[in-house]
Amino acid sequence: MIIAVDGPTASGKGTIAKALAAHFGLPVLDTGLLYRAVGYQTQLNHGDPDNAADALAACDFPASLLDDPALRFESTGSLASRASVHPQVRAALLQRQVDFANQPGGAVLDGRDIGTVIAPHADAKLFVTASPEERARRRHAEMLARGVDVSFDAVLADVHARDARDTGRADAPLLRAADAMLLDNSDMDRDAAIAAAIAFVEERR
Ligand code: C5P
16 A cells, blocks of 8 residues: 655644554655755755756765754755755656655655655545644744744744745646645644544545
8 A cells, every 4th residue: 555645844744654654554755855865965065956966966865864863954954945846856866766655565655746746646645734824833833842943933934935945846846636635734633633644544445
């Protein structure tokens, strides 16, 4: 069984993907991490993520980079979003994701284009979202808890900027697949959102 979980930044899609993987006993891939590694490696190379050649060169990042805590930084998410606009970068990361999706036994993948590009044949597709304000509120609380001193307005501005870039790009934009279940968790807590996701996937088995 292949499960595709797509959605915008800070929507809770990673949490839901991990919960589905644990529930159904499947391996999970956070594809955003691959784009984050490319964005971060571009910076390590003193390159510019807006430059396609610089971003493409960074697709050769060492596997160990995927464990680097710096990939989780908010600033790395922005670098990733800029690097991921280039079709060359998306092409370079494609096969690895397709292979993960199609491994025997199935898999869960979360990202932006799993249900549309990476695994259009997925057995269950979810589009996880929440209002920009709610996503910014959660991200802001998370950052304050980690001791990052940032204003709510700055976080909300970043959420809007990332949404605009991820939705507006020409190649593999963030898009709800026609056959994806819309899971808007603006008014749901974590457990309710996970329960709704599991119930949906159970129906598709
Ligand atoms: O999901 P996460 O916030 O870690 O992703 C970082 C960035 O990587 C996103 O803003 C998006 O631009 C890009 N990305 C993508 N396609 C994916 C996953 C992430 O373009 N499948």
